[in-house]
Amino acid sequence: MSVLVYTESENGKFKKNAFEVASYAYEVAQQLGTTVTAISVNADENESLGGYGVSKVLTISDDSLKTFNAKAYAHAIVGAAQTEGAQVVVVSSSADTKFLAPIVAAKLSAGYAPNVVAAPESTSPFTVKRTAFSNKGFAHTQINSEAKVIGVSNNAFGAIENQTTAAVEAFSPSLGDDAFTTKSIEVDKVVGKATIADADIVVSGGRGLKGPENWGMLEELADVLGAATACSKPVSDMGWRSHGEHVGQTGKPVASNLYIAIGISGAIQHLAGVSSSKTKVVINTDPEAPFFKAADYGIVGDAFEIVPQLTEKLKEFKAQNA
Amino acid sequence: MKILVCISNVPDTTSKINFTEGDTKFDTNGVQFVINPNDEFGLTRAMWFKEKQGASVHIATVGDATVEPTMRKALAIGADEGIRINAAPTDGFFVAQQLAEVVKNGGYDLVIAGRESIDYNGGMVPGMLATLLDMNFVNTCINLEVEGTNATAVREIDGGKEKIATSLPLVVGGQKGLVEESDLRIPNMRGIMMARKKALNVVEPVTATNGTTDVKFDKPAPKGAVKLVDTVEELVDLLHNEAKAI
Numbered sequence: 330m331s332v333l334v335y336t337e338s339e340n341g342k343f344k345k346n347a348f349e350v351a352s353y354a355y356e357v358a359q360q361l362g363t364t365v366t367a368i369s370v371n372a373d374e375n376e377s378l379g380g381y382g383v384s385k386v387l388t389i390s391d392d393s394l395k396t397f398n399a400k401a402y403a404h405a406i407v408g409a410a411q412t413e414g415a416q417v418v419v420v421s422s423s424a425d426t427k428f429l430a431p432i433v434a435a436k437l438s439a440g441y442a443p444n445v446v447a448a449p450e451s452t453s454p455f456t457v458k459r460t461a462f463s464n465k466g467f468a469h470t471q472i473n474s475e476a477k478v479i480g481v482s483n484n485a486f487g488a489i490e491n492q493t494t495a496a497v498e499a500f501s502p503s504l505g506d507d508a509f510t511t512k513s514i515e516v517d518k519v520v521g522k523a524t525i526a527d528a529d530i531v532v533s534g535g536r537g538l539k540g541p542e543n544w545g546m547l548e549e550l551a552d553v554l555g556a557a558t559a560c561s562k563p564v565s566d567m568g569w570r571s572h573g574e575h576v577g578q579t580g581k582p583v584a585s586n587l588y589i590a591i592g593i594s595g596a597i598q599h600l601a602g603v604s605s606s607k608t609k610v611v612i613n614t615d616p617e618a619p620f621f622k623a624a625d626y627g628i629v630g631d632a633f634e635i636v637p638q639l640t641e642k643l644k645e646f647k648a649q650n651a
Numbered sequence: 652m653k654i655l656v657c658i659s660n661v662p663d664t665t666s667k668i669n670f671t672e673g674d675t676k677f678d679t680n681g682v683q684f685v686i687n688p689n690d691e692f693g694l695t696r697a698m699w700f701k702e703k704q705g706a707s708v709h710i711a712t713v714g715d716a717t718v719e720p721t722m723r724k725a726l727a728i729g730a731d732e733g734i735r736i737n738a739a740p741t742d743g744f745f746v747a748q749q750l751a752e753v754v755k756n757g758g759y760d761l762v763i764a765g766r767e768s769i770d771y772n773g774g775m776v777p778g779m780l781a782t783l784l785d786m787n788f789v790n791t792c793i794n795l796e797v798e799g800t801n802a803t804a805v806r807e808i809d810g811g812k813e814k815i816a817t818s819l820p821l822v823v824g825g826q827k828g829l830v831e832e833s834d835l836r837i838p839n840m841r842g843i844m845m846a847r848k849k850a851l852n853v854v855e856p857v858t859a860t861n862g863t864t865d866v867k868f869d870k871p872a873p874k875g876a877v878k879l880v881d882t883v884e885e886l887v888d889l890l891h892n893e894a895k896a897i
Contacts, residue, residue: 431777639883
């Protein structure tokens with residue numbers, strides 16, 4: 330019996346959420362009185378997971394897994410879970426992981442609790458707290474099955490250092506042709522820019538920006554902060570920005586440390602989607618905008634004046650605090 | 652091509668959320684129910700396959716009789732026939748097992764379900780369904796073309812998109828992008844009249860297990876009042892020294 334955690338990497342480098350899920354797995358293992366085994370695919374520096382309480386890393390080096398393939402990755406994770414006799418499998422909430430987790434759960438006949446935001450409330454029965462109703466509420470969810478899959482929300486539990494020595498072992502899952510019946514043909518991905526899922530800071534624009542041509546100032550602000558850019562639903566519906574940037578109930582959820590909403594009034598659907606962000610800032614001309622009720626800090630004023638000022642001020646701040 | 656669109660009956664996106672019976676149940680009092688938005692994008696794409704490629708489109712929902720108005724709306728939008736599995740949709744794994752039975756019996760080539768329902772946000776039904784039936788699966792699907800038994804899908808990934816080649820039988824977890832918001836259809840009077848005559852078959856559930864049980868709900872703690880500032884200097888200072896966000 331152990332806790333298995335899937336630690337995601339990109340181009341060999343562990344993603345930020347890998348350390349978060351490892352930390353979560355360590356907490357689960359402590360509660361169950363067992364240890365954590367990680368599984369990684371084509372990742373470097375596997376020993377680094379030892380810093381977050383992982384005692385063993387099963388490493389897969391396989392060229393056929395160079396491009397993410399949900400079914401093949403899921404089969405590999407299931408193989409590792411069976412080899413390790415893992416009772417609990419911990420995964421992240423990235424797009425790739427949300428793709429593979431239900432496959433893992435179905436293969437293991439496991440109950441799957443996604444969007445988990447805190448350490449298990451109890452292990453018998455096994456109960457976790459997760460967001461539901463698109464962040465308008467929380468559910469306390471009991472996982473009934475013997476095998477369990479837990480999806481940890483981004484930026485909820487945090488990466489917590491627990492110095493352990495991780496033994497690194499090569500692992501070769503047996504993957505048949507049936508694991509590769511969907512094939513990636515083309516990946517079109519922004520490089521060198523933070524994504525909404527991973528970013529510490531998200532800068533988001535709404536209809537108040539008046540048109541797609543005005544996004545330059547928002548992008549400059551995002552650049553200074555190393556932030557991802559996002560937008561409200563009307564903005565993506567009107568085609569000002571791509572769907573991938575739409576955040577809110579029917580778009581992407583945001584769980585960043587800092588969310589800056591510019592010219593977004595704050596419809597209930599939008600507020601739901603961004604409510605997991607820790608600090609929210611609103612810049613809006615309308616003091617009655619509902620977003621002010623959901624924000625931590627606000628400036629009532631014209632974004633076209635304030636955003637460039639804020640960018641300049643932050644440049645100064647960064648120069649002083651570099 | 653036989654298409655099954657899985658429809659979840661969910662509170663309207665503008666709903667305020669409350670709980671009842673000692674916070675153990677969602678309070679449906681005064682709540683308007685609608686087709687889950689992610690499912691509606693899938694249903695609309697299915698209509699395109701029906702009109703351009705002659706596909707037949709059935710819908711399925713797991714739920715008691717109270718879900719029928721939502722199903723009738725899907726029929727009014729243009730689905731040919733509905734199947735209601737007469738059981739409370741207690742957990743995603745349970746729902747996937749029920750839908751698997753329907754798909755097996757109906758011989759569907761393509762199953763479109765929303766990537767998640769906006770109420771319980773499990774996001775697991777399409778992937779579990781595909782796995783139970785050993786069908787191909789593409790999640791967060793934002794474009795789908797089918798030629799014969801070959802399918803080309805585009806899925807949304809963190810920071811971009813990925814084009815995928817696969818084949819039928821296929822399950823997709825759909826969302827906005829499968830069609831545009833402006834392509835969504837409001838049922839017209841003729842559609843509504845026709846929907847009344849369409850078959851809505853009720854089937855009893857198969858024996859299935861619940862992977863999870865939601866035992867209690869609560870709402871986020873109320874937010875403190877916003878701090879309004881006049882200058883960007885103050886804002887930067889607060890973000891650095893108070894919120895420690897920069």
